[in-house]
Amino acid sequence: MSELPRTTVLRYTAFSADPEGGNPAGVVLDASGLDDAAMLAVAAELGYSESAFLTGRTDATDDAEPGARGFTIRYFSPKAEVPFCGHATVATALALAERDGPGELEFATRAGTVPVAVTREDGELRATLTSVAPHTEDIAPDDLAEALAALDWPAADLDPALAPRIAYAGARHLVLAAATRERLAALDYDFARLEALMHRLDLTTLQLVWRASDTVFHVRDPFPVGGVVEDPATGAAAAAFGAYLRERGLVPEAAELTLHQGEDMGRPGTLTVTLRAGDARVRVSGTGTRIPAPDEV
Incomplete structure (x- = not known):
């Protein structure tokens, strides 16, 4: 080097x-x-x-x-x-x-x-970060259409229970939920087109998710604005996603969530997201x- x-x-x-x-x-x-x-x-x-x-x-x-x-x-x-x-x-x-x-x-x-x-814990070091105060916001229909076009995702392949939304917990991420694990796995997007949209909306990654159970999710994070195709494990997006789920009433106010990321890249990782009642901040932990x-x- x-x-x-x-x-x-x-x-x-x-x-x-x-x-x-x-x-x-x-x-x-x-x-x-x-x-x-x-x-x-x-x-x-x-x-x-x-x-x-x-x-x-x-x-x-x-x-x-x-x-x-x-x-x-x-x-x-x-x-x-x-x-x-x-x-x-x-x-x-x-x-x-x-x-x-x-x-x-x-x-x-x-x-x-x-x-x-x-x-x-059990001989392993484990770090737990506490996010800054999170929030979410709507995404304009035209911007959503452009994001889906860049991903080559038909709108019909989205999970209607998890509406598209921009979420923030230190950085901005567009949350898009796939209806199937197969849709999430088939990630082959237009790098330049998605990068341009993300710069315009000041997005750090897209948080693409599939809900495996009430508290378990598989996620992927395209990151063209950073110069890489995909981020293997994204703590900032995990915190933002936890805030998104709680704000929309999709999980209890106090909950522990498991996010699996990197499997489709051959770099599996696990992120634990903890929500506490009465505390808007989100905790993300891992080894x-x-x-x-x-x-x-």
Whole structure:
């Protein structure tokens, strides 16, 4: 990786204990000496959907858990900076826990403050992030038609019980529900056409879902605006989707949901989404593991 700036870049996968599963992210625990161009160069060279950069320490907020360690964090895809990334947050929290031990963290992101708790369960580290305040909004009929055209999805293949909607929990995602698992599996979209629509609507990914049971979903996330065809496990979209389900009354106010993502890409991962009564924020948790660098294999 001779083209990268001279800094230590770690590789972690999030939402899987297998390095071949989940969503890989680059992690730089000390990016204080990197400017925007250097961080973008690292992300582009790695080629992962996002990489995370800790740019400094910060005082924890008054709402933080006792003893929480505060950091400023930024996220870059191979093409541009993004306001928030769930899987790279989990990856960074796990990297910090391996270095300093489990505990409470607080990340200052462009989208707001994101607390993360890291615990050790059955010998594995597990990180749980708490989203910023979520919300959802309608999508215009013409924009929905354009999204379906870019995906080559007939409107009749949508699940009428889960209406299309834009959901936010740190980044914006268009939720589209497939009526069948087969429809979700058949993902072959017009990259440039979908990218143009997503830029116009300020979308980070599309959250494509299929409901397997009351609390279990299979999901896929096209990410052309980030320069990759598909994101293997998307924590920000999982948080937004949890908020979408609760707002529409499709799950109880307090619920635990399981999202399976990456299976169709050969990188299976599992995201746990927790909703708490009386708390609008959404919690997303999962395991992760270090990916050996090429010269370590």
